[in-house]
Amino acid sequence: MMLSQKKAAEAEEARRIQEKREFDKSASILLHGCSLWIISSNKRADSRTFYLSSDYEMIYYRDDGPYRYPLAKSKATIIDMSDIKDVCSGYRTDVFQSCAEDKKFAATYREDCCFSFLLTFGTTLDLVAENREICAAWTNIVQRLIKEDPSEIYENRLKKFLRKCFRLADTSGDGHLGFEECVKLVGYLNKQVSRETTLKFFMAAGATAIYTESPGVALLDRDGFHKFYRLLTDRKDLKDVFMKIAAFPVVEGLDELVKHGHKVWTLHHLRAFLKDSQKEQRCSNDECKKIVQMFEPGELLRLTDQLSFTGFQNYLLHQKQFLQKADSEWKGPGNNAPPIRILKLSITVISAQHLPKAEGKDWKSITDPYVQIKLLGDPRDCSKEQTDFVANNGFGPTWNKAFKFLLYEPEDAVIRFKLKDKASFGSDVFIAHCIIPVMSMKEGYRHIQLFDKQDNLLAMSTLFVLVEKEPIYYANGHVLLRD
Incomplete structure (x- = not known):
């Protein structure tokens, strides 16, 4: 009986490994982007480049034509995964079934290359891939992602992160952490904490005397380590x-x-x-x-x-929804709208979480982070601000610094958050960044996912901000109306 259970467990593990390989292979196609045709009810086919975001939380697409401002990615259309109810293959939607009645259409756009996203607001996005492999990649990956609970996504990231931290700290390889290993771990996590406070957390996490080669040494097991981490991450x-x-x-x-x-x-x-x-x-x-x-x-x-x-x-x-669909139009209210509408944008940089160390730094070197905010787009809207630096805390630095901007062309504006390490000598060092179209930013308290220089997702690194928007109408230099 035990042997059959072991074989079943091994078979299940092999199945999971194979599924992950297939997922990663298909996801890499979507992450690098590929051309798809958007099909409309009048049989028109428009080519667009579609991408899956590196955090797997949205799809965005754009044409490859020139932009008014080179860095203004607000031209991209964003689809949040939460807005996709289902994915179907073939000529399943009304649009495809109507188009497929035309033999020329059916010959040009084969059914095994067609798929559709059924969206929560009652419409469909009907697409054609270059081949059946790309079609299968999109349908399989999106189908899997829309069934995932946002809390499960975060928990899986956290578990993976904690496993990595535990392996890094467990220098003895005995599956437990001693006090000195925890002291080093705090340094690896990019935070300066006194030995007294670390010892307090260490004992509060349930460090117990476990018999090892040195009897009576207090150690933390994996559960104790998780408690230690929670004490360290007081928000x-x-x-x-x-x-x-x-x-x-x-x-x-x-x-x-x-x-x-x-x-x-x-x-x-x-x-x-x-x-x-x-x-x-x-x-x-x-x-x-x-x-x-x-x-x-x-x-x-x-x-x-x-x-x-x-x-x-x-x-x-x-929460995974930081981005929203950008406003398609930026107009005043009604036919008699004032000629100028300006967006008052307020960004409060509150804190950051789990910032990586600059390349080459060891566990003793702790980051002194600060945040730069740069607005790009219309020349009137371009500006740059930054917070003060926080000494010796890349794990959970807090700034609570508010910035206000007036944007004349908000639909073309892009905001870049760049986090840097304040250097005692020489140039400050890049830590992480994120670039977001202003009109796609949701208001409220939000965690912004951060990326490295190569735009790879930093799984646990976030910037916590408060976003506020206030449209203001002007005529002849006077405020006429606020939304």
Whole structure:
């Protein structure tokens, strides 16, 4: 019986490995981009280059024609994975079935190269690939990605990151971490923490005396290491956001939370946050209940539709929707709109998480990060700002620095966040960056995924910001109307 179970486990592991290889092979095609034809109901076929973003959270496409401003990638059309309900192959949609009645169309665009995205707002995007292999790559990868829960995506990244950290810290290779190994680990994580504080976290994480070659040495196992990591990653920046509107729980059975000063959000608090801070369109009671059920770890709080700070933190960390579809038009209200509309853009750089060290730095060298914000596009809109640097903290630096910009051509504007390491001597060193079309940025508190110089995803590296937009109408130098 044991032998058959072992064989079954080995077969399952081999299947998972093979699936991952096939996924990576297909994903590489999509990441590098490929030409697809967009088919419209009048049988028109427009060629566009389609890409899968390196974080697997969106698809974007654009034509290859010249842009008004070379770096203005706002010309790209973005499709968030959450906007795709399903993927189907062949002539399955009304558009394809209508077009396929024309024999010339059917001969030119073979059915085994055709596929469609069914979108949440009731439309379809009908596409034709150059060959059946590319068609299969798009359908298989997107089908898999739209079925993934955003919380699972983040959890998988976190587990992979923690496994890597544990292997790096476990220099003895015994599957446990001693205190000195944890001291080095904190350095590898790019944070300067005193030995006294590290020891406090080490013991609080459950370090126990385990018999090794040196009896009585206190060690952490993998579970203890995860507790140590959580103690190290205290997010005061998120607590400040949460506590602004939190209240004590008022449901029987939650007395212990009140005793320890813990506060919660009711559905009313959550709905107000989604509507006022996040500018979310969907903020009904049902939507709020879904968030509580998905992200709140406390069973009694879930049953009473309340959200703890841990649940709120899970929600903000697991959010994958930072980008939105760019406004297709940038016009005033009605036929008598003022001739000039300017966007007032406010960006508050709050904090960053898990920044990598500059190349060549060892565990003792800690990053002194700062953030540059650069706006590109219309010459009137180009500007550059930066925060002060934070000394000895690349793990969770906090700035809380607000910047305001006026944009005359926001549909052409691109914003670049660049993080650099302040050097004591010589030039400052690049750490990470991200480039985003301004009109595709969602408002509210958001974690921006960061990338390295080669635009490879830095899986756990994020920049936490507050984005606010305010359209202003001007005529003859006077403000006429604010949206």
